[in-house]
Amino acid sequence: MTQNKRQKVVSEFQQLRQFLEEEEHLLLAQLENLEKAIVKIQNDNVIKMSEEISRLSNLISDLEGKCQKPASEFLRDVRSTLSSVREGEVPPASGDFS
DSSP states (O other): OHHHHHHHHHHHHHHHHHHHHHHHHHHHHHHHHHHHHHHHHHHHHHHHHHHHHHHHHHHHHHHHHHHTSOHHHHHHHHHHHHHHHHTTOOOOOSSOOO
C-alpha cells in the first residue's frame, strides 16, 4: 500500500514538474515577444525624435538666417514661418525667403 502511495506521489510531482516547465517555456516566449515589441517601439521613437530634431534644427537655421534681414522683411518671413510651423512643415532653408 505504501508503495502505491509512493508511486502516486512521484507521478503527481512528475506531472507538476512537466506542467511547470511548460508554463516556464510559455512565459519565457511571451517575455521574449514583449522585449522585441519594446525594442521596436523604442527604435520607432528614436527615429521620430531624430526626425523632429532635424526639423527643428532646420527651423532654427531658417530663423537665424531671417534675423539677418531688414525688420520689415524679417516680420513678413517670420509670419510665413509661423504659419508653416503650425501646419507641421519646415520652410525651405534656401536663400529664397518670399
